Amino acid sequence: MVLLSAWSLYRPTGMPPGPRGFPVVGSLFSLTANIHLDFIKLGKKYGGIFTIKLGSNLAVVLNDYELIKEALVKKPTDFAGRPRTLSGEILTEGCKDIAQSDYNSTWKLHRKIAHQAIRAYASGEKLERLVHEQAFPPLQEALEESDGKPLQMKQLFMLTVNNVLGKLCFGHGLTLEDPEFKATVQIFDDYSETVGKGLIADVLPFMKYIPMKATDDLVRISEQAFAPWRTKFMEHKEKYDKDNIKDLTDYLIQEQKKAVEEGVGDIEKLTDTHLVQTIVDVYGAGIGSTKETMNWSVVYMVRYPDVQTKVAMEIDDVVGRDRLPLLSDRSKLPYYDAVIHELMRIRTVLPLAVPTKL
Ligand code: HEM
Known part of the structure; x- marks a missing residue:
């Protein structure tokens, strides 16, 4: 038991700082249903990049715009892999999809x-x-x-x-x-x-x-x-x-x-x-x-009816009422564009993105 506990708490040297957690379960039980908010709190303590043990998985959390951009935008292939999980295997009939499969020729x-x-x-x-x-x-x-x-x-x-x-x-x-x-x-x-x-x-x-x-x-x-x-x-x-x-x-x-x-x-x-x-x-x-x-x-x-009115007025001005909006109208609808961005920020549907593996 002692060896198992020591092994389950082991972290390779050079990993970013983070909570130590408990043997076997790591920090699983200190997280709530709003994991993204827990990560924001941990980010305040440990910084824009920290390590957390989630059961047996040692995860590195990026909690900073520039770091996320570096990983997902500037080095997309380095971070294109996905960790293998049992749910992933079941849902993708043995990792045969795109979203959950690892980075390989298939x-x-x-x-x-x-x-x-x-x-x-x-x-x-x-x-x-x-x-x-x-x-x-x-x-x-x-x-x-x-x-x-x-x-x-x-x-x-x-x-x-x-x-x-x-x-x-x-x-x-x-x-x-x-x-x-x-x-x-x-x-x-x-x-x-x-x-x-x-x-x-x-x-x-x-x-x-x-x-x-x-x-x-x-x-x-x-x-x-x-x-x-x-x-x-x-x-x-x-x-x-x-x-x-x-x-x-x-x-x-x-x-x-x-x-x-x-x-x-x-x-x-x-x-x-x-x-x-x-x-x-x-x-x-x-x-x-x-x-x-x-x-x-x-x-x-x-x-927010005042925002609704401003969006409607902008669409009326730029698009009018005789046709439907086109993609080319987007640059002429800055307020509407900003409202959509804010909506996706404040009520993001995927707050943690999908985990990646190096
Ligand atoms: C508001 C709308 C949407 C949001 C917020 C959203 C968000 C995301 C996010 C965060 C990822 C993971 C990206 C990554 O890990 O690199 C993703 C992947 C993906 N999304 Fe969307 N998505 C949206 C709409 C769509 C639509 C309309 C489609 C299909 C036409 C789509 C198809 C996919 C696919 C196939 C992947 C997997 C791509 C890959 O792993 O390479 N999504 N999406």
Whole structure:
């Protein structure tokens, strides 16, 4: 026990300062549900970079703008790796996605292909068309129908973001009444709740050998969540037409077929599981972050009506009421741009970013 305790408290020399914590669990029990606020407090004591033991994981926390910029912007490939966790492995079917996988040639290939597909179907004018055609009409319809009465925006934001991503990934959107949309909402809520709880084995890896309900729940919910995406992927594969590549899924299948035809070593990196995981990443990472930011925007606009009026006046002045905003209007809407930045700062949806590994 003494040796185990000493080993669990060991830190290599040269690590930044930080709380010592307790044997085995480290500082896990001194953290609250608002870990980002705990880290701000620890930053006041230990500075912009400190070390903290989270169970068996020795983590270095960057708590300073310049340091974060150096790590994530100036040296992105040094910090592109991800630590392996049990949840990560379950959710990515063995680290076959982009967001949670380590930095290696498979990751680079998938990231490159996903970027190319997003550039091809959701950048510039194509992004504007996606938003104008998929997000705007359901909002406009709901506002007209509400006739000035209070309106619940949550479902509508889920629908609009779902439709933009649905069109990008699979070439179609849904309506509020669609059974498929209702099922998507239910799956997304269950998935977010289960994933949000995490697994004790993520911080104490030896616990993965002990059967736990939380692990079984995560396996079950990820199976449920991936099934519809897998079905849509297979439908796309059956109907694939190389002369009509219309969405991100077609694009990924095209790259898979090219690798098979050319017989290159990329074949084993472009399995169906890898491609479905890329779609899950784009869809999953896009939905929660964007809809929550939109939900908060309404809360703050209601809370600060003077800001709401100034934003509306600026949009009226620059864009007018005869057309929808374009990306090129952004530089002419400095107040609105600042309000969005402030909103993402004060109600950041990912306050800790995603952990990286050297
Ligand atoms: C308000 C909206 C959003 C916020 C705040 C947000 C935030 C983030 C953050 C903090 C990361 C981790 C970056 C890193 O560790 O380097 C990330 C990764 C990612 N996001 Fe978003 N995101 C948003 C919208 C979207 C949308 C709309 C999409 C899809 C179209 C998307 C897809 C992804 C993907 C695929 C990754 C993984 C990238 C990688 O690991 O290389 N996100 N996002």
